[in-house]
Amino acid sequence: MGACGSSGGATIEPDPVQKEKAKEIDRLLNDEKDQASQLINLLLLGTGGCGKTTFLKQMRMLYGEFLKDDDSKKEWITVIRENMFTNMSVLCNQLTENETMEPPPEVAEEVKASTLHLLQDLSKLKSLWACKEIQAMYDQRFTYTHETNMEYFFSHIDRILADDFIPNVDDILAARKMTVGIVETQLVIEENGKPQTLNIIDVGGQRNQRRKWISMFDGVTAIIFLTALSEYNEKLAEDPTTEAMRESLSVFKSILRTKYFMKTPIILFLNKSDLFKEKIAKISIGEFFASAPQGEDGKDYEKALEFIKKRFMDLNNVEDRNVYPHVTIATNKENVQNVFNSCKHVIMMKNLKSVGL
Numbered sequence: 001m002g003a004c005g006s007s008g009g010a011t012i013e014p015d016p017v018q019k020e021k022a023k024e025i026d027r028l029l030n031d032e033k034d035q036a037s038q039l040i041n042l043l044l045l046g047t048g049g050c051g052k053t054t055f056l057k058q059m060r061m062l063y064g065e066f067l068k069d070d071d072s073k074k075e076w077i078t079v080i081r082e083n084m085f086t087n088m089s090v091l092c093n094q095l096t097e098n099e100t101m102e103p104p105p106e107v108a109e110e111v112k113a114s115t116l117h118l119l120q121d122l123s124k125l126k127s128l129w130a131c132k133e134i135q136a137m138y139d140q141r142f143t144y145t146h147e148t149n150m151e152y153f154f155s156h157i158d159r160i161l162a163d164d165f166i167p168n169v170d171d172i173l174a175a176r177k178m179t180v181g182i183v184e185t186q187l188v189i190e191e192n193g194k195p196q197t198l199n200i201i202d203v204g205g206q207r208n209q210r211r212k213w214i215s216m217f218d219g220v221t222a223i224i225f226l227t228a229l230s231e232y233n234e235k236l237a238e239d240p241t242t243e244a245m246r247e248s249l250s251v252f253k254s255i256l257r258t259k260y261f262m263k264t265p266i267i268l269f270l271n272k273s274d275l276f277k278e279k280i281a282k283i284s285i286g287e288f289f290a291s292a293p294q295g296e297d298g299k300d301y302e303k304a305l306e307f308i309k310k311r312f313m314d315l316n317n318v319e320d321r322n323v324y325p326h327v328t329i330a331t332n333k334e335n336v337q338n339v340f341n342s343c344k345h346v347i348m349m350k351n352l353k354s355v356g357l
């Protein structure tokens with residue numbers, strides 16, 4: 001029997017086996033603490049279509065194995081072609097509603113078909129695209145709400161409809177597949193020579209998806225809230241009576257008021273700045289916000305950007321909680337890489353603080 005448990009007041013020497021066990025337990029506890037300090041929960045939030053999943057795709061390409069081979073690229077063919085049908089349906093609806101123009105007889109049936117996207121007949125897409133009335137609706141695209149990728153996909157229509165089409169990275173970044181529920185992705189990222197696990201939490205952004213968000217609010221290290229700059233003149237996809245940017249502002253406000261996030265650093269991505277730049281030169285922001293620069297000033301990129309940025313930043317009501325704004329293009333690899341490098345610092349600082357270092 002060992003010395004443990006013997007009586008008589010003698011000094012008890014710890015059993016070497018027990019000593020080893022205690023050391024092992026200490027080591028495990030330290031490892032656990034170390035791992036906890038390395039796990040970063042990054043929550044992506046924002047209304048539907050603002051670019052959350054696109055940002056995640058970029059991160060998976062930069063730090064993971066996403067799209068490393070042709071087979072995984074081919075999986076996107078169906079999504080991309082379905083996106084083409086959806087976009088064409090929007091043009092057809094515009095033409096149907098247009099009072100000054102009629103569809104030519106040879107495509108009249110297709111234009112009327114609300115089930116265009118179910119036809120799956122690629123040649124129909126081509127014949128519709130060739131028709132000048134559809135082109136006229138396309139030329140007016142800045143004036144109505146449509147999917148962001150409309151322009152990109154139509155400018156590549158021949159390649160996308162070809163039999164031997166294999167999507168490239170840009171095609172896949174432009175592809176839209178709506179996120180349902182919550183998707184967690186873990187990526188290992190080296191910071192100061194030390195691997196850190198980044199758990200990126202992507203969520204569905206539409207109204208009916210937002211009630212699921214709260215289940216992810218505990219233990220969040222940092223939030224990236226995305227908003228699409230280019231939606232200043234658009235309506236919400238799930239409710240055409242609501243203005244998209246007002247909805248985004250109101251969702252951002254409620255996130256800033258959430259008790260879980262009083263000390264959470266919030267990174268604000270003013271996204272889709274490429275499309276915003278193109279659109280603002282044509283359509284003044286003054287038409288949509290009374291307090292925005294009006295007339296020609298409202299068509300000035302810098303002035304309009306400053307107005308939107310301030311509207312979002314002014315919603316932060318907690319003095320020592322920082323909101324870090326960035327102007328972004330989630331479909332652009334270099335832009336995402338640069339922006340993430342600055343965010344990384346913010347996220348790491350918070351992470352070190354939360355474990356008492």
Ligand SMILES: Nc1nc2c(ncn2[C@@H]2O[C@H](COP(=O)(O)OP(=O)(O)O)[C@@H](O)[C@H]2O)c(=O)[nH]1
Nearest residue numbers: 049050051052053054148173174176272329330
């Ligand atoms: N041109 C452009 N398109 C973008 C940008 N960010 C996202 N998109 C497109 O916007 C659409 C919706 O993006 P997605 O990431 O699915 O939005 P989510 O609902 O927030 O996940 C997709 O077609 C993307 O390719 C951007 O900065 N510029």
Ligand SMILES: [Mg+2]
Nearest residue numbers: 052053178179
């Ligand atoms: Mg998504």
